[in-house]
Amino acid sequence: xxxxxxxxxxxxxxxxxDCRLKEKHPRLAPDEKDALLRGFHPDFREDTQRPVTVGPNxxxxxxxxxxxxxxARSRFDPEAVSLxxxxxxxDVLIIGGGGAGxxxxxxxxxxxxxxxxxxxxxxxxxxxxxAQGGIQAATSPVDSPAIHYLDVLGGGGYTNDPALVRxxxxxxxxxxxxxxxxxxxxxxxxxxTLMAIHGGGTSRKRMHFARDYTGAEIMxxxxxxxxxxxxxxxxxxxxxxxxxxxxxxxxGAVLQNFETGAFLxxxxxxVILATGGFGRLHVSGFPTTNHYGATADGLVMxxxxxxxxxxxxxxxxxxxGVAYPEQMLGQLVTEKVRGVGAQLVNADxxxxxxxxETRDAVSAAIIRECGLPGKGVATATGQRGVWVDxxxxxxxxxxxxxxxxxxxxxxxxxxxxxxxxxEPILIYPTLHYQNGGIRVDPSxxxxxxxxxxxxxxxxxxxxxxxxxxxxSLLDILVFGRRAGRHAASSDLPASGRLTLQHVRRHNREVxxxxxxxxxxPMLLPDYVGPEPNAS
Amino acid sequence: MTGPGPGFIVVHILGKAYRVPEGLTILRAMEHAGYRLxxxxxxxxxxxxxxxxxxxxxxxxxxxxxxxCQTVAEHDMYLAQLPFYPASKARYALDxxxxxxxxxxxxxxxxPRCLGCNTCTRTCPQGLDVMEYMARAMRGDLxxxxxxxxxxxxCGLCASRCPAEQTQYNVALLARRLYGRHLAPKxxxxxRRVGEVAAGQFDAELDRMSGLDAKALKVxxxxxxxxx
Numbered sequence: 134x135x136x137x138x139x140x141x142x143x144x145x146x147x148x149x150x151d152c153r154l155k156e157k158h159p160r161l162a163p164d165e166k167d168a169l170l171r172g173f174h175p176d177f178r179e180d181t182q183r184p185v186t187v188g189p190n191x192x193x194x195x196x197x198x199x200x201x202x203x204x205a206r207s208r209f210d211p212e213a214v215s216l217x218x219x220x221x222x223x224d225v226l227i228i229g230g231g232g233a234g235x236x237x238x239x240x241x242x243x244x245x246x247x248x249x250x251x252x253x254x255x256x257x258x259x260x261x262x263x264a265q266g267g268i269q270a271a272t273s274p275v276d277s278p279a280i281h282y283l284d285v286l287g288g289g290g291y292t293n294d295p296a297l298v299r300x301x302x303x304x305x306x307x308x309x310x311x312x313x314x315x316x317x318x319x320x321x322x323x324x325x326t327l328m329a330i331h332g333g334g335t336s337r338k339r340m341h342f343a344r345d346y347t348g349a350e351i352m353x354x355x356x357x358x359x360x361x362x363x364x365x366x367x368x369x370x371x372x373x374x375x376x377x378x379x380x381x382x383x384x385g386a387v388l389q390n391f392e393t394g395a396f397l398x399x400x401x402x403x404v405i406l407a408t409g410g411f412g413r414l415h416v417s418g419f420p421t422t423n424h425y426g427a428t429a430d431g432l433v434m435x436x437x438x439x440x441x442x443x444x445x446x447x448x449x450x451x452x453x454g455v456a457y458p459e460q461m462l463g464q465l466v467t468e469k470v471r472g473v474g475a476q477l478v479n480a481d482x483x484x485x486x487x488x489x490e491t492r493d494a495v496s497a498a499i500i501r502e503c504g505l506p507g508k509g510v511a512t513a514t515g516q517r518g519v520w521v522d523x524x525x526x527x528x529x530x531x532x533x534x535x536x537x538x539x540x541x542x543x544x545x546x547x548x549x550x551x552x553x554x555x556e557p558i559l560i561y562p563t564l565h566y567q568n569g570g571i572r573v574d575p576s577x578x579x580x581x582x583x584x585x586x587x588x589x590x591x592x593x594x595x596x597x598x599x600x601x602x603x604x605s606l607l608d609i610l611v612f613g614r615r616a617g618r619h620a621a622s623s624d625l626p627a628s629g630r631l632t633l634q635h636v637r638r639h640n641r642e643v644x645x646x647x648x649x650x651x652x653x654p655m656l657l658p659d660y661v662g663p664e665p666n667a668s
Numbered sequence: 669m670t671g672p673g674p675g676f677i678v679v680h681i682l683g684k685a686y687r688v689p690e691g692l693t694i695l696r697a698m699e700h701a702g703y704r705l706x707x708x709x710x711x712x713x714x715x716x717x718x719x720x721x722x723x724x725x726x727x728x729x730x731x732x733x734x735x736x737c738q739t740v741a742e743h744d745m746y747l748a749q750l751p752f753y754p755a756s757k758a759r760y761a762l763d764x765x766x767x768x769x770x771x772x773x774x775x776x777x778x779x780p781r782c783l784g785c786n787t788c789t790r791t792c793p794q795g796l797d798v799m800e801y802m803a804r805a806m807r808g809d810l811x812x813x814x815x816x817x818x819x820x821x822x823c824g825l826c827a828s829r830c831p832a833e834q835t836q837y838n839v840a841l842l843a844r845r846l847y848g849r850h851l852a853p854k855x856x857x858x859x860r861r862v863g864e865v866a867a868g869q870f871d872a873e874l875d876r877m878s879g880l881d882a883k884a885l886k887v888x889x890x891x892x893x894x895x896x
Contacts, residue, residue, distance in 0.1 A: 163890055258710045258718055272861045275895060279873040287889035291882035299874050306861040313855060316762055316845030318814060325853030336892040344818060349715055353822060354848075357841055361759050369706065391706055424711045460693050460740065464713045540819055544795065545714055548738055657706065660699045663689075667696060668712065 134550060139457065139559065142480045142510050146520050146557045149482035154528060158476070158484040166494050173497035173504075176447055176598075181417045187642045188436050189581070195445045198414040202433050205653035206640045208373050211633035214387055214396050216376065221399035223249040223365075225620045226386060228372045228431070229407030231259025232348070233589025233609035233616075235355040237405045238364050240617030248364050249399065251388055253371035253426050253656060257356040259409060260424045260590065261609060264348025265467035265541055267340035268610075269603035270305035272327060276337040278302040285604060288334040288491050289568075289597025292444070297595045300575040301604070304611040309341060312610075317354045319343050330472045332602035334491040340603045345467060345541045348606055370397065371430065371656050375404065375438045375585065376631040383438065383584035384628030400631065403584045403620045405577070406431045407613065410567030410590035413658040415666045416448050420463025421564040430654035431591040435571050437639040440579050440587075444569025447598035452477075452495035454563020456518030458549040462668040463563045466542065468492075468602045470521055473538060474529040478520045478557070479508040485519075493599045496562040503561070510559060520557040527554050568600055569593035577616030584625055586616040677743035688741065694721055694734065697741035708749035714738045717823030720750040720793070733825045735793045753824040755835045758842070767850040769808030776839050779806060781832045788826035788836050794819050798826050798836050805839050810851060813843035 135143050161169065171177050182194045185203050195203070225241045227234045230252030238250045250256070271281040281302040286293055309327070313319065320328040320342055329338040343350035359366065369391035376385040376398075385400040408431030412423025421427075436442060453466040471477070471488040477495070479485055479502050486498035503509030503517040510518050526535050535554035536543050546553045570593030571579060577592070579585040589609040596604060643649035660667035672678045677690045679697050686701035695709060710718025719736035726744035736749065758775035765771045773779055779802075788798035797816055804812035817840035826836045864870070877885070 163886075254706075254710065255716075255718055258716050260711075262716045263711045263713055272855070272858045274857065277873070278865065278870045279877055280892075282874060282877050283885065283889055283892065286877075286885050287892075291885050295878040299878055303865060303870070303874065306858060306865055309855075310858055310862045313858065314849065316848035316850075318818070318844055318848040318852065319855070321853060321855065323853065325855045326857060327855045331895070337895045346715075346819060349821065350818075353841060354845060357845065358762075360757055361761065363759065422713070424716070425709050459691065460696075541715070544819070545738070657704065659704065660696075661702055661704050663700060667699060 145482040158487045160487045169497045173501045175417050186646050189441050196416040202653040204648035205651040206649035207636050208652050211636050219398040219400040223247050224402045226401035227405045230256040232261030233613035234407035235359050236610045236613030237617035240614045241621040244621035246621035251367045251370045257352050261348045262352045264606050265345045266469045267342035267347050267603045268606040269339050270309045272306050288601040293597035294594035296575045308610045315354050333489045334601045345539045375434050378629035382628045383582050384631050403623050405586040405616050407589045408591050419564040420666050422465040428655040433654045441572045443572045443593040447568040449566035449568050450496040450562040451565030453560040456516050456561040457512045457559040474526050475521050475523045478522050480510045518559040518561040522557045523553040576619040577612050586620050588613040588616040679741050680746045694739050694741045695736040707751035712737045717821035720823040720825045723747045755827050767846040783832045787829050791825050791829045810843045810847045814847035
């Protein structure tokens with residue numbers, strides 16, 4: 134039940150539902166979409182970004198919040214940590230315990246390597262766990278990896294690295310088969326056919342899912358398997374810096390016990406960085422769907438070590454973040470809600486965009502609609518939004534569909550007294566994904582730093598300037614497995630003496646540039662006190 | 669004694685009283701009170717199970733539980749988080765197990781000791797019928813366990829309150845993996861496609877596409893037919 138300021142508009146949405154049942158809003162023509170993005174997408178606003186002044190990408194524009202961290206100094210004095218007697222020694226050191234890190238660990242171990250996984254929070258605490266919608270793979274007879282390829286390139290504005298996309302779409306069916314083998318419970322027809330729906334920007338129904346806990350189902354399965362195989366894991370142990378030899382080859386990291394504050398030096402033949410993205414930086418002040426730990430730590434460490442970053446000026450805003458109730462602000466309303474038939478409608482109950490345009494276009498359309506007089510809805514706290522007409526799902530597919538197909542979503546609204554099968558839900562774009570990241574090649578290795586691999590959201594180039602729904606769960610597993618396989622079989626000569634020389638150099642560079650007032654990696658966002666974005 | 673004032677409540681975190689605005693989740697109330705959390709916080713969206721919290725309200729002897737990120741703080745709540753729960757976790761090789769009651773009991777010998785007291789069901793922040801799925805587990809109904817436990821986020825609150833020392837969430841995960849691996853129908857189209865990819869059936873087309881520039885790709889993209 135909605136408060137007065139929302140109820141009246143919600144009733145208008147209900148009133149127009151019958152008319153809209155058969156109404157199909159036209160898709161955007163290519164030039165319309167272009168104009169919409171340029172006019173209303175936050176990436177194109179002048180005041181949200183600035184050029185970074187230090188390091189390999191000097192001169193490139195990125196969000197202020199990220200540049201602040203790239204221009205920050207190290208968390209500890211390099212002189213204060215002795216590197217010569219490492220507490221930990223392994224073949225493959227994996228930093229990050231989300232889907233990419235765990236997939237890499239399982240694969241590297243299968244290849245015979247000694248593996249150590251360290252993670253800042255708990256094993257499995259990552260954005261992977263929160264992905265509700267699904268995972269793409271061209272498994273149906275009317276689909277093919279080439280059609281998937283075209284959808285990915287078109288969604289990314291033809292800016293993606295073609296070799297990475299080729300790896301993504303080609304490995305996709307094998308990744309799903311791997312998960313099936315591990316006992317992952319995908320939603321299936323009685324004959325075993327994987328259920329599949331459309332996602333924004335797909336031309337085939339290739340979004341596979343496990344009810345609406347797809348990411349959680351994948352993560353808890355992989356985590357269980359990692360524990361079964363007794364791969365060593367250290368939780369609550371973030372990495373603070375990478376270690377390089379005098380040739381710039383990576384051979385370990387400095388870690389910190391989050392409880393005691395003690396530094397731990399780890400030496401490894403190779404390192405896989407799977408630290409995730411930057412959602413918790415709240416770029417441009419947007420709320421976020423992301424996990425508490427998404428603070429760009431890997432970008433900061435790799436950048437200091439000489440890695441090149443790409444596409445970090447392109448941020449993905451998920452078009453449908455919760456705008457009401459306040460306690461859920463910024464949380465994701467999965468795209469699957471639109472995938473199964475809910476339309477986007479304004480304060481007057483009118484459609485204003487085809488619901489399954491790519492995410493950047495839908496976000497821009499919502500921001501535009503909220504700027505038109507009387508077409509946006511405002512909550513008591515001034516948060517703007519438009520409606521996702523979720524009861525339409527029941528109208529199309531029958532009563533009980535919302536509860537059955539979207540139990541996680543239904544439950545979350547129910548906790549705050551909203552029945553989304555009977556009432557529409559209010560949404561506004563929310564910061565969802567770091568499209569760019571550290572440049573990698575198709576083996577997952579970082580071209581500029583021998584011995585360093587990157588997997589998951591920390592890597593860039595796969596999705597170009599815009600990722601499609603269902604390609605992130607896919608990407609973390611494809612490139613997690615690739616990085617694990619290549620890292621385990623790496624024939625690099627052993628590293629020389631490992632140092633923090635690159636960190637000293639970075640600290641001097643930021644000091645000379647008059648920067649370095651803050652320290653990084655950030656490790657955790659600061660929500661102490663009345664922080665407005667901290668839902 | 670004076671109250672907290674309009675729009676505010678008092679919560680007691682680890683025994684200390686703090687005045688915070690009303691309407692916040694327990695997680696936000698703790699942060700508002702000055703806590704910078706390392707443990708007891710995760711996805712902040714009800715999916716990861718990191719923020720299991722025990723609480724009691726004034727004049728009520730009962731201990732209640734909830735996820736800190738999903739439960740609204742109330743006046744006079746006494747709060748403590750469960751930072752870690754040392755539950756046992758059976759190690760196993762999934763492909764060498766049969767999908768049967770015998771497997772469940774072998775890996776979870778405590779299973780038949782369930783008292784049927786329903787504390788787990790009353791505890792579950794996801795609203796799952798935990799006792800019912802444990803009953804199905806004891807009957808060897810793996811499909812039933814898999815279905816009823818599917819929305820489990822493994823927060824561990826059920827196990828923390830169980831007088832029979834069950835680890836319900838680990839039993840459920842084992843049952844789901846046994847079901848998914850051994851009982852669920854296999855996706856025939858998937859294994860077919862994996863074989864086709866391995867045989868290089870799509871490589872020529874992918875090579876051709878990889879060689880196209882943005883302009884040529886755009887022509888193809890704009891002319892895509894969309895599956896109905």
